[in-house]
Amino acid sequence: MPSLNFAPVAGQKLPAPKHIDVKGINTRYYDAGEGEPIVFMYGGNFGSSDSASSAPVWSLNFLPLSAGFRVIAFDKIGQGFTDNPVRNEDYTMASVVRHGAAFIEAMKLPPVHLVGHSRGGYGCTRIALDYPHLVKSLTIVSSGTLSPRVSPNEVVLSASPYPPYSRESARWIYEGYSYDPKVVTEEWMDNVMEVFAQPKYKVSVQKMVEEGAGARYFIPELAKEKRETLGWLREGRLQRPTQIVWGQNDPTVIPEGCFDIFDMIAAHNRRTTLNIFNHTGHFSYREHPERFNALLAHFVQNASA
């Protein structure tokens, strides 16, 4: 174990982002440090006008861990500063999974330690199932998308009282996700506003909402693939060291779901651990960064030994 300072240091800045062509999709990513490669995949999906995820959401983890590992946070297809899908029918999770796997290949990284949050937790699990040769370990963080239980996101987060593409709306959403609203920093909201400001981002909203790609492709395809994914987990097809990290107070993901996911994976996979963080909503890695970083560092070290 490299001697790391797991607590984020105030004022640390992310390195300049880089870009790589991933099968025709210009993909933005951050890359720092040396050692075992850790790839972070954030949550959310393209085409939401009330909030927007992008790679800098991992800033509190990326910088402390870069002292001991190669850390890479990339923007998913259609999100952050990565190109949108070309065809309307590619506004799907399957396309996010394909792009994620192709990014790892294009970066000539494999096998990597995948860390996925929320929809990204589903995406990383699916990469570990579909492309096991690319994956050394899997960390699933608060993923209602993977949980077999109902997720009450819509109860907490629908009908934002603020205008679309506004800072106030994004703040309202992320505060709704969090246990302590103070974790929603101005720096985080700056990142959201940068994403909103791009013309291509408004195109993704146009496609998903007004042209109906969300209702026609994204939601029904995900429902089918989720059924398949849970079946595969129950069959024991996930065969990499896996840890599950959950927030006890996540208003959008029922904590019981993490026990279900643990049981499905642990039945077949010895190296499976479950970790529940207290006073934590959806973003455990921002609410308890030093705990999350220490856990990830030890897990990755074990999985690499």
Place this chain on the structure above:
Amino acid sequence: MTAMKSSITVAGRKVSILRAGPESGEPVLLVHGGRAGVSPIAYGSHIWGPALPLLAAGRPVIAIDLPGAGGSDLGSPDMLMAEKVCQHLLGVMDALSLGKAHLIGHDFGGYLGLWLAISAPSRLHSLSIIASPMAPPKGDGLDDVTLLATPKPMWRRSSQTWAFERLSYGQGHIDDGLLDACVEAAKGKSHLDAVAALQDEQLRFRDFGISALKGKIWAALRGDGMSVPSQLVWSSHDPQAARDAGYVLFQVMAKKQKATYFHLINRAGSFAFREQPKEFAQVVVSFLDSVDARLAAQHT
């Protein structure tokens, strides 16, 4: 890395300790489980086995023998009672010049840690409760039949092997090194004194003072709550420390302490630190690292 055995004297009683790891760093105090004289396993610092070097990789670790276990004098039968043992543990920390320590307690040791975290929070950097069936609320639970038909005579090698097999998911850790140490501990004067003391029905009825403290524990947790960062490390297949009971305890402890964590280790019973030592260390050492990181950040 070798562990060094030694002993100190606390209030006239010999206390046997096992040390490992570097001199510097925030110290870890390991408190083993079992109820000396009743448990069909003769517990002691030898129980930590493969976890000891993993925990001691970055900080000094001190594993003690509780009164009536291993090489530690029982003194009086009162020294079996939880509240007395906790006072004794503070005396041990004083004698070792440990102002504060990370406490890791298994089974009964985890219960002791919970009471120490409530009654003497200034002495603990953190608390890790490992697979403790006696720490969570009980309700009208079912009687525990895991060790109902312990083969007699108790504490022979065959009887202790049976108990380890009953309490474990993986059997690989039940090796000669473990059994030799447990048989030796069972034959020691300390353990024989505990067995003799528990012939007294009145003392047996008090069940190590566990339920007597429970009310105080819940009152404290209803009131100010935990001030010490804490984690619960439970296992997927523990026949005694059920996961739902552990998760309920986590929720009770978590009310007012942000740094509270619940973990499950796969394919382990009561002895995750022996059955899955690497995964155990991953969870536990990362917690200690994060608590130390916060301490360091507060000091700068």
